[in-house]
Amino acid sequence: MPATFTRTPAEIDRKDTGIGGKPPVDRRPTGGGGGDDNWENHPQGRRGPRELLTRYRLGLFFALAGDLMFFIALVSAFFVRQNAGHFDPRDNYVSDWHPLAVPPILWINTAILLLSSATIEAARQHLFHEVDVMEEWLGLGRPAVRRASPWLVATVILGVVFLAGQWIAWQQLASQGLFFGSNENSHFFYLITATHGIHLALGILALAVALCALFMLRRVEMRQIVVDCTAWYWHTMGIFWIFLFVLLTCFQ
Amino acid sequence: MSLRLQTERSPRWWLFTTDHRTIGIAYLLLSLAAVAVGTVLSIFMRIHLIAPDLKLPFWGVVPPEGYLALVTMHGTMMVFFVLTTGPVNGFASLVLPAQIGARRMALPLVNAISLWLTVVSFGVLLAAFLVRGGAPISGWTNYPPLSAIAAAGPGQATGMDLWLVSIGIFCLASVFGAINLLTTIVSKRCQGMTLMRMPLTVWAWLVTAVLILFAFSILLAAVVLLLSDRHLATSFFVPPGEVIDGLLVAPHANGSPMLWLHLFWFFGHPEVYIAILPAMGLTSSLLANFTRRPVLGYPFMVATTLAIGFFGLLVWGHHMFVSGMNPYAGTAFAFTTMAIAVPSSASVLGWLLMLLSGRESRVHPLPTPMLFTLGFLSFFIAGGLTGPILAQPVLDAYLHNTYFVVAHFHLIMAMAGMFSLFAGVYYWFPLMTGRLMNERLGKWHFWLSLVGAYATFLPMHFAGLAGQPRHYAQLTGSTSNLSSLLPLQTGITHSALFLATAQLLFLVNLIWSARRGRLAETNPWRATTMEWALDASECSVVRGPYDYRFDANLPDFILQCADEAEQE
């Protein structure tokens, strides 16, 4: 079975054969199936070149859905506590929510993270480039890996720079006297940035593992899956960061 | 021909296996250990309640905080390690791939990691008994500030931290398990297995996995926030001005205990549906199997499963009617909670009709799995019917946190859930060991448990109506008139002892049958679902999952993956 590669438009259009329309679809329940393009009607292992990739992407999707729920819990707690207040002894309502000024370095960090999404996407595209993948499958060296690796390294560097920038932002807040436990708003600022930072650190770890795996895994399909899943995880962390950043800058 | 699965590798391979059937058995053994520990804890609780000055083995005289520690750990162990682990992870790992025609799970390593994390979580939880101060005392719900301030009670220091770490690890384990289940069900169904041809057990696991994904992520967030409050000087849940033991607690920013209640119950209510939905799916399957008739209204049953899963996410406020929540919100939750009674009643009616129409074709005599399924039905009705009372805020304002609620959830979660677990174990025992469990012991186990359970939990309704609150370590020595309930509670304790003793029959049966039970032939229950087929993964499915025939001229049933010509 040839390795996974992107289908050109010509192949997809070729489904329409026959004079004046598609051939009739055979729906008889014969054992085996497989005359059409409906992958679900095929037995396992014969569902197309992307069967394994789809499965792992599906697993990653569900994992990220759970992760999204985790972040949603934090964000809803954020909104609930925005209405935090208390009654002073004279029965006046005093709000306890003190919006803090977001350190400007966070804007630079956001730009760096978006750039890193672009770099890892470049790496992913290289790994699916048809000609290079065909060469790899035939055993003629690893051109796709060679082209993708620098981009992956660039992503790792940008990721580390992002985390360093987050750390600097924390230092800046601490020098103003705003620590984790200072007030409710600072709770959430630190918690949200720390949670996202931990996820990103895990992503950097995954990138490092993917880099090693690119040189150690033997099957082209598995190399593609490793980088593809890491890339989607990275993109999702970028999207989460955009939402969280908007939350912290505009909704305090 | 024996169905014995090939587990003849040496033990050290067994520990690190990714084979889903072995993992399923490991989960079930973990649940067995947890239910044994949880039952012993509950016996200690019951004895202490009626005889507070009695010296118990391992403990001496149990102080009030000891009683509360028993309650907390009993609840935690049963809800998490028995009712979440057994039906979902245990049974699904055992039979799900076969039921959908797959050879293995989609992400077997993730499944294995989920098992190991669950085992670690169990160990950490048990360690809470051994640390200074003992286990936590704030109930399985652990409302802050009692759970947020270490000085608020004995066991709330290291014991509480261990509980939080244990449950945090458990959340991760459950989410991993759910990811594996969802990916498997979506992508590994065999050829021809459309969604509407899946057995109802698989539908139940599908909805349960989605609920796990949502609910346990929220619980993980809540646990992280509480740990942060305890150790990182934040105050998500602790308001300022707390005075414990006469001392002002270190100043906190303005937190709210209500935030914990909302987060916890947003998890807590789907959790009980996670515990019961697989049991409902199993009930449908077993009723079909033993009445030899297809499930009545298969699309209808699927719809009720989906409806219960969906509504289950919208009803959490009914645990909080008197907690300080807005009364208008109380009304909203009351209506959604009453709404969820409709699909549940629909399921029960469907099952009752299956039984009625199966009067002529059912298996005779009823084997043990069917008896336990009938027991499930009885307890589900008994426990479920007190739900609508508790769903009305004005009545719940009296009954909240009394023994009425204890009776309600024990009947529907503990007894119905446990009976379904028993039914599953008796039913799938041939798949695990190649042998059948002893029928006579099974019948005795069933009847004694049924009688014992009703004798234990029905009287609790009256204790609740009389006003007895939960978590009370003793009924005497106080200024109220609760001591008049002592005879009632004594009767309950005796029944509980009887019920617990009856479970020894199950243990004996389990151990004896695993070694010397009657060898089972292939498909001993003559079921249509594919876990009983010899090799289902190469087949192409063309029919529904419950193709039982009751026309005398045709063969009795057709296995789901068989062609037309195959005989019984």
Next chain:
Amino acid sequence: MRADRVWWMPPNGALHGVAIDRLMWWNLVALSSLFVLAHIFLFAAMMRRKKSTSPDTSSSWKRELLPLAGLTLLYAWMAVSAQRLWATIRYQGAAPNALQVEVTGMQFQWYFRYPGNDAVLGATRPELINAPAGNPLGLDRTDPHSADDIISSVLLLPAGREVDLRIRSIDVIHGFFIPGMRLKQNAVPGMEMHIHFTPSVVGDYPILCSQVCGSGHARMQSHLRVVSESEYQAWLASHEPHLTSGATR
């Protein structure tokens, strides 16, 4: 003191309790009947039957949907009738002339504070809480309104007057539960809850804690004594006004 009952709720002493008791009774009757009916069905289904000639798959939909429709109507009736009662009890606040009493829960004691002649409760501060020195609620002595506050460990109320309870806690969540008044409300630290009711029957009603609050949860009890108006006034008058001497910290 009334006789202790174990098979039903203790005797009701509140005005709204009559309707609640009636609702509870009808709910339990309806649901118990359903329980018995369902089990009769279950047993009937266990009686085996000889093979009949006609397969009865045709009207199965009606047989399932009609009972379901009946049950849905029952649930709807339960929800709506309960909702009406809930709204009258909880949606609106107390009448403006209701008696004000503050209930404070702490580990493991209930305290009740009456506003005294000036009808205003004095301010409290948590840092002033010092039970051994006689200031368990942290009353701020510098506030003039706190001079006539009466602090009691028993809740004494006159029959027939609406009471507005202000429920708070100083440490953990407690549950303020008076079974005889069909009343329950959690006391949450950092929040102040208001519930109101009218005690109508003279008598002594236990007050229990219904939310686990620590090792003394089972003994955190008090009493509600409902007395005649004259007895209530006499009780108020006999209480010494709060002394300004004593520890202020």
